[in-house]
Amino acid sequence: MGKARRTALITGGSGVVGRAVAEELRDHHVIALGHADTDVPEADEVHHSDLSRPLMGLDERLWHELAERVDVVVHSGALTDWGQEPARYQAINIDGTARAIDFALAACAPIHLVSTCFVRAIENHPIERLRPGNVVTPYIWSKLESERLVKESGLPHAIHRPTNIVGDSFTGASSRPQIVQQLSDWMTRGKAPYFPLHPGNLMDFVPLDVTAHAIARAVEADELDGRLFWLTYGDEAMTAEEALEIVHDHARDCGREIDRIRVVDATAPLPVALERVPPMSRRYLQVLIDTSEVTHLSGGVLPSSLGELRDRLGVPKVSDRDAYRQSLRYWSRQRTEGNEPA
Secondary structure, three states: OOOOOEEEEEEOOOOHHHHHHHHHOOOEEEEEEEOOOOOOOOOOEEEEOOOOOHHHHOOHHHHHHHHHHOOEEEEOOOOOOOOOOHHHHHHHHHHHHHHHHHHHHHHOOOEEEEOOHHHHHHHOOOHHHOOOOOOOHHHHHHHHHHHHHHHHOOOOEEEEEEOEEEOOOOOOOOOOOOHHHHHHHHHHOOOOOOEEEOOOOOEOEEEHHHHHHHHHHHHHOOOOOOEEEEEOOHHHOEOHHHHHHHHHHHHHHOOOOOOOOOEEEOOOOOOOOHHHOOHHHHHHHHHHHHHHHHHHHOOOOOOOOHHHHHHHHOOOOOOHHHHHHHHHHHHHHHHHOOOOOO
């Protein structure tokens, strides 16, 4: 007889990562909890949820009924937009993780937490190392606190730390554009006066399909016991010059001739002071500076588990460069065809 089909509950099931993981867990009955959207064709069933509310926003009867059925929890639900008030991250990311843990305890189910690689900047160092006002700080603080809750829960667990996500490595597709895409679109329009970067940083992007493969295979193999997976390219990641060359080529493919963007030291006086840059571009440059600082304080070159995941769990070895190119092309087509999410 074959192995019994297990039931997996995915919080954040309507999000970019949640949907991709749901599609990969083909041998599971997948229950997706979605907040803004309950149209998740990749899942077998979908329920509206709100991690900031008791019982994850489920009614008590449904909460208990799901706890009776679920065998494993993938907690990918989170507020991932940067620059929000700390209270919002507390309510959704930290308190929401506590609620996901309560559910997993009731279900006697292990939990896989989707965190972020950027907690490395503060996990062994005081958070005050980051610039006051860094837009990423409240987010990574909340994810590190979420990790702490999972580690202290007593549950069998694994923690997955992806870097910035780009689209599928073959198609470029994702359900929504991510921060890398938004910044790349700005650069493609010729709006970037320069590219600020801390010396030694690499541009670490992970394709969506690699992320989903890694998490799903770990779920299927019951990779638990507090395992920590770095879903990053590490020293295989591209340089800023390589990434900007891809941006330049994409702009040309779109019929735009833009000047080559110069990489400058984010720790030195900037060629054009931020206060002299138009407001929208100023915001994008500040995001680049802040994320560069976080990467720098994470070591510049991130740890990576992809070698191990390729060897043991069959996660495919694909090009992050090609995935980046395909992502730019995919969302360019979506905009042209009027299909980009509002």
